[in-house]
Amino acid sequence: xxxxxxxxxxxxxxxxxxxxxxxxxxxxxxxxxxxxxxxxxxxxxxxxxxxxxxxxxxxxxxxxxxxxxxxxxxxxxxxxxxxxxxxxxxxxxxxxxxxxxxxxxxxxxxxxxxxxxxxxxxxxxxxxxxxxxxxxxxxxxxxxxxxxxxxxxxxxxxxxxxxxxxxxxxxxxxxxxxxxxxxxxxxxxxxxxxxxxxxxxxxxxxxxxxxxxxxxxxxxxxxxxxxxxxxxxxxxxxxxxxxxxxxxxxxxxxxxxxxxxxxxxxxxxxxxxxxxxxxxxxxxxxxxxxxxxxxxxxxxxxxxxxxxxxxxxxxxxxxxxxxxxxxxxxxxxxxxxxxxxxxxxxxxxxxxxxxxxxxxxxxxxxxxxxxxxxxxxxxxxxxxxxxxxxxxxxxxxxxxxxxxxxxxxxxxxxxxxxxxxxxxxxxxxxxxxxxxxxxxxxxxxxxxxxxxxxxxxxxxxxxxxxxxxxxxxxxxxxxxxxxxxxxxxxxxxxxxxxxxxxxxxxxxxxxxxxxxxxxxxxxxxxxxxxxxxxxxxxxxxxxxxxxxxxxxxxxxxxxxxxxxxxxxxxxxxxxxxxxxxxxxxxxxxxxxxxxxxxxxxxxxxxxxxxxxxxxxxxxxxxxxxxxxxxxxxxxxxxxxxxxxxxxxxxxxxxxxxxxxxxxxxxxxxxxxxxxxxxxxxxxxxxxxxxxxxxxxxxxxxxxxxxxxxxxxxxxxxxxxxxxxxxxxxxxxxxxxxxxxxxxxxxxxxxxxxxxxxxxxxxxxxxxxxxxxxxxxxxxxxxxxxxxxxxxxxxxxxxxxxxxxxxxxxxxxxxxxxxxxxxxxxxxxxxxxxxxxxxxxxxxxxxxxxxxxxxxxxxxxxxxxxxxxxxxxxxxxxxxxx
Numbered sequence: 119x120x121x122x123x124x125x126x127x128x129x130x131x132x133x134x135x136x137x138x139x140x141x142x143x144x145x146x147x148x149x150x151x152x153x154x155x156x157x158x159x160x161x162x163x164x165x166x167x168x169x170x171x172x173x174x175x176x177x178x179x180x181x182x183x184x185x186x187x188x189x190x191x192x193x194x195x196x197x198x199x200x201x202x203x204x205x206x207x208x209x210x211x212x213x214x215x216x217x218x219x220x221x222x223x224x225x226x227x228x229x230x231x232x233x234x235x236x237x238x239x240x241x242x243x244x245x246x247x248x249x250x251x252x253x254x255x256x257x258x259x260x261x262x263x264x265x266x267x268x269x270x271x272x273x274x275x276x277x278x279x280x281x282x283x284x285x286x287x288x289x290x291x292x293x294x295x296x297x298x299x300x301x302x303x304x305x306x307x308x309x310x311x312x313x314x315x316x317x318x319x320x321x322x323x324x325x326x327x328x329x330x331x332x333x334x335x336x337x338x339x340x341x342x343x344x345x346x347x348x349x350x351x352x353x354x355x356x357x358x359x360x361x362x363x364x365x366x367x368x369x370x371x372x373x374x375x376x377x378x379x380x381x382x383x384x385x386x387x388x389x390x391x392x393x394x395x396x397x398x399x400x401x402x403x404x405x406x407x408x409x410x411x412x413x414x415x416x417x418x419x420x421x422x423x424x425x426x427x428x429x430x431x432x433x434x435x436x437x438x439x440x441x442x443x444x445x446x447x448x449x450x451x452x453x454x455x456x457x458x459x460x461x462x463x464x465x466x467x468x469x470x471x472x473x474x475x476x477x478x479x480x481x482x483x484x485x486x487x488x489x490x491x492x493x494x495x496x497x498x499x500x501x502x503x504x505x506x507x508x509x510x511x512x513x514x515x516x517x518x519x520x521x522x523x524x525x526x527x528x529x530x531x532x533x534x535x536x537x538x539x540x541x542x543x544x545x546x547x548x549x550x551x552x553x554x555x556x557x558x559x560x561x562x563x564x565x566x567x568x569x570x571x572x573x574x575x576x577x578x579x580x581x582x583x584x585x586x587x588x589x590x591x592x593x594x595x596x597x598x599x600x601x602x603x604x605x606x607x608x609x610x611x612x613x614x615x616x617x618x619x620x621x622x623x624x625x626x627x628x629x630x631x632x633x634x635x636x637x638x639x640x641x642x643x644x645x646x647x648x649x650x651x652x653x654x655x656x657x658x659x660x661x662x663x664x665x666x667x668x669x670x671x672x673x674x675x676x677x678x679x680x681x682x683x684x685x686x687x688x689x690x691x692x693x694x695x696x697x698x699x700x701x702x703x704x705x706x707x708x709x710x711x712x713x714x715x716x717x718x719x720x721x722x723x724x725x726x727x728x729x730x731x732x733x734x735x736x737x738x739x740x741x742x743x744x745x746x747x748x749x750x751x752x753x754x755x756x757x758x759x760x761x762x763x764x765x766x767x768x769x770x771x772x773x774x775x776x777x778x779x780x781x782x783x784x785x786x787x788x789x790x791x792x793x794x795x796x797x798x799x800x801x802x803x804x805x806x807x808x809x810x811x812x813x814x815x816x817x818x819x820x821x822x823x824x825x826x827x828x829x830x831x832x833x834x835x836x837x838x839x840x841x842x843x844x845x846x847x848x849x850x851x852x853x854x855x856x857x858x859x860x861x862x863x864x865x866x867x868x869x870x871x872x873x874x875x876x877x878x879x880x881x882x883x884x885x886x887x888x889x890x891x892x893x894x895x896x897x898x899x900x901x902x903x904x905x906x907x908x909x910x911x912x913x914x915x916x917x918x919x920x921x922x923x924x925x926x927x928x929x930x931x932x933x934x935x936x937x938x939x940x941x942x943x944x945x946x947x948x949x950x951x952x953x954x955x956x957x958x959x960x961x962x963x964x965x966x967x968x969x970x971x972x973x974x975x976x977x978x979x980x981x982x983x984x985x986x987x988x989x990x991x992x993x994x995x996x997x998x999x
Contacts, residue, residue: 167214168238171279172231172251173348174203176263176270180227180288180344192224192264202262203229209258212250213243223281226288226344228270230279248274273313273345277367278352289371290343295332296322298365299357303333309350309367310335314342334372347371408576411534415580418533419506419689420587463495469749470499470725475685478717480744482725483734486751487882487900489792492727495751496692506584506689508532508577508722512709513695516702521566524705528570532577567708574712581689581722588687689722696728697880698736710740717741730880731888753901754789766798776807783811788901818906822848823916826883838877842867842927845920847875847884847896852907856895859886867927915998918991925984925991932977932984939974943967 177199178192192199200220207217214236221230237243251272255261260268294306300322301309307319317338322331337343351369356362384391421427466484473482486492500507510531518524522539529537564572615621693713698706713724714737726737734746754762760781767774776784784807787793793814800810826844828834834841846867850857863870875896878884882899889895898904911917946963 166238167234167236169218169232169234170244171275172233172248173228173273173275173279173345174231174261174270175226175228175273175341175345175348176268177203177229177261178222178224178227178264180340181225183287184285188264189224192227195264196222196224199262199264200229203231206255206258206261207231207233207251210247210250210254212247213237215247215250221279221281223348225283226348228344228348230275230281230348244274248272269341271345273349275349276353277350279348280351286371288340288344288347289373290337290340291372291374292335292337292343292347293332293370293372294335295330295368295370296365297330297368298363300331301333301355301365301367305355306333306335309353309355310346313337313346313349314339330368343371407536408579410536411576412580412583414535415533415577416583416587419508419580419584421506463491463751466749466751467495467499469747470495471503473725473747473749474499474503474505474690474723477685478688478720478723480747481713481717481737481741482723482747482749483728483737484725484749484751485728485731485734487753487790487885488729489790489795489900490751490753491791492751493694496725496727500690500692503686503690505686506588507692508581508689509692509694510709511694512697512706515705516695516697521569524566524702525569525573528573532573534573534576537573567704570705570708571712574708578712578716578721581691581716584689585687585721589684592683592687688720691716691722691724693724693726696726696736697730697733703736706736707740710736713737714740718744729882731886732876732879752789754791756785756789759784759787759789759794763794763798766794767801770798770802772802774801774807780807783807786811786902786905787814790900790902793900793902814902815905815909818902819909822883822903822906822910825881826878827920838881839874840867841920842924843874844878844883845924847878848907849911851884851896851898851904852911855904856887856897859893859896862896866931867924914994918994922988922991922995925988929981929984929988932981935977936974936981939970939977943970943974946970 178196179186179188181189200222203220204217207220214234216234218232218234221232222228223230233247235243235247255268255272261270261272262268263270294301303319303321307316310316314337316335318334318336320334320336322333325331335346337346347369350367353367355365355367357364417423426432470482470484484492484496510528514527514531515524518527525537525539529535612621691713693709696706696709713726716722717724718741728734731750734748737746760776763784764774764776784797787797796814797807797810800813801807805813826837826848827841828837837844846865847857847862850862859875862868863872863875868874875884875886879886879899883903884899885897886893887895887897898907946967949963
């Protein structure tokens with residue numbers, strides 16, 4: 119079949135050009151110029167040999183790109199396929215055929231075979247070798263192929279093989295460049311047609327001077343293009359003029375319609391493309407994702423996805439678990455009883471309820487020390503009001519290890535979904551690349567605050583939809599109620615008219631008979647009362663005023679109900695653990711601004727919970743025109759503490775009666791709920807009250823030493839206050855329950871520096887009370903700290919070390935005063951007496967000198983006294999403890 123196709127092609131005149139021009143041996147015997155006659159005799163001898171190339175196609179897969187994995191299949195089967203090909207070639211000895219080398223060309227899927235044969239440039243010899251190879255390959259099952267199905271063929275290379283490995287992958291379009299005069303279209307067709315059917319052949323186009331002209335040939339099949347590329351590249355064609363120049367053909371693949379034109383244009387025009395991408399991404403987000411996210415947040419707030427709110431779940435739980443939960447109701451009663459014991463929380467609870475029952479104009483800021491029951495208070499309020507609540511806990515946001523983790527934590531708490539945290543990292547890389555391309559950022563990446571703002575904006579929109587949904591549902595219920603009331607009133611009037619004999623149904627006249635009475639639709643009924651009632655609705659009579667008044671009262675009641683429902687429809691946003699301990703002040707600022715916007719626009723009631731009063735400053739900056747609704751939670755008094763502990767112990771089955779000594783020990787713990795819970799846990803574990811209180815105070819001592827003074831000198835450097843400042847406050851608070859704020863602030867070692875006091879307050883070592891909006895008194899961070907401070911101060915070794923350090927600081931300060939006085943006195947001595955005053959002792963320099971001497975003497979006395987104290991304290995240290 120192969121031979122027949124070759125013969126048909128020749129008969130059609132496809133290859134009717136000189137064979138000598140097409141086939142040129144790559145190497146011929148070297149003959150000296152002075153032996154031309156001898157060379158002529160050598161050509162005549164049959165023992166002379168020449169070399170040529172064959173190309174065998176479709177042995178390997180044609181690689182279409184770097185992504186083409188079939189290439190590795192060809193590499194894996196290369197040895198096997200080459201071995202089969204060697205077997206076929208070794209069985210041929212026509213015209214002294216001998217294989218010199220086999221060189222795979224994996225990229226184009228073929229193999230180049232370099233061979234030697236007897237004779238010179240003889241077209242008949244090469245044709246015979248080619249035909250024999252095809253026949254032999256056909257008899258042995260065809261040319262080996264990586265697919266297992268033979269579809270390749272053997273081709274004689276007419277040009278020069280070019281085994282390049284560049285990223286120029288095969289294409290059905292080849293570009294033929296002419297190194298010399300142009301080749302006519304008909305001639306090109308004859309040369310390339312044996313490789314396969316040609317779909318299109320385009321003439322050369324005008325090119326700039328000095329550039330080579332080229333034609334484009336389009337094959338319908340990729341195989342034909344690869345064959346043409348490898349057997350015709352480098353072919354030299356003589357000109358039609360015998361003395362004309364020779365044209366060399368250079369063949370390259372050309373990608374169809376520039377496959378990467380769009381990609382290349384995008385890469386070369388980033389100034390236009392990047393803004394368009396940003397716009398499209400933003401449009402996609404706002405049109406598709408943001409509505410979905412708002413819906414998910416609305417479902418989170420309204421508990422659409424909480425299975426515990428499903429009626430089926432409630433019915434199953436009520437009829438299964440709760441039937442066997444014998445103590446479930448009792449536990450609820452006990453919790454309520456414990457809360458009733460804590461009377462100090464009642465005022466705060468009333469304040470929160472009052473805030474929720476008013477139109478929101480500001481933020482409710484609930485603060486109190488840890489263990490004061492803030493979360494439990496709000497849990498009771500939310501359970502009682504039956505409102506929709508959205509709780510945002512700041513702790514996961516502040517402690518997040520990365521911006522993506524913080525965004526994910528906020529999205530989880532608000533129900534914001536879907537969220538793509540990984541895209542910001544990709545956008546950051548794009549921005550970095552765009553700086554190198556266009557000299558500026560593309561604006562794709564966003565900071566943490568911007569991402570949080572985007573999430574909170576969607577959450578705010580969802581909260582508005584929650585309010586709208588509640589109001590729509592209320593209006594529907596109100597409309598149904600009105601219709602039901604109207605129906606009942608109409609039925610009552612109808613029954614009353616039937617009883618009075620004034621009701622008439624015209625439909626009965628249709629079956630009552632014929633005649634005038636039937637046509638009129640009336641009978642013997644008394645219509646006076648009915649007529650007067652109808653006229654009273656149509657004519658303005660005094661009786662109508664009463665009706666209008668009743669309607670007006672109903673409208674007022676309706677408006678009042680609508681106002682109440684409008685307040686109840688507002689969701690409640692609770693922001694817990696609002697504190698800047700983690701260093702994310704910018705994040706808290708965004709939350710505060712968002713909370714202020716919700717309150718000002720009356721979108722929701724906002725309650726912010728914090729452990730410290732100082733954290734309200736961020737909210738105050740976000741809401742500068744209106745004061746915060748501040749609600750404080752304090753520790754319980756002694757009576758509430760005793761009742762609380764007894765109630766808790768009784769609930770656990772421990773019926774204890776406290777002695778007077780034990781009551782005094784309980785009073786040492788104060789009213790801090792966390793310390794009381796710790797005490798109750800220890801008593802339940804079998805400890806006595808005395809042991810439990812002592813254990814709590816002892817653990818507080820170790821905790822205080824670490825938090826206030828640090829474990830060592832290096833640890834103390836990381837504190838926001840000095841050891842001397844902490845020691846002064848602890849020492850004074852161990853003597854008094856509270857000390858004046860400004861008195862401490864003016865003393866050494868503070869000297870007017872409020873930062874250290876604020877830092878200790880943030881660390882809950884102390885508590886600063888206010889009066890008329892200004893700091894007033896300093897108290898221990900929690901009640902038990904008073905006794906912890908006493909225990910720390912009474913430790914002789916620790917007291918001695920801290921006093922020595924404190925005294926040395928004072929000595930250094932006093933000595934600096936002495937040196938300053940000495941320097942100024944020397945200056946005054948050089949100035950001499952005051953010439954403007956007749957009495958030398960009353961001159962300015964003399965007065966100033968007297969003042970400096972007194973100040974220097976006081977500092978010196980202080981230095982001597984402090985050094986004596988340090989000497990005594992060092993004796994204490996020498997004794998050990």
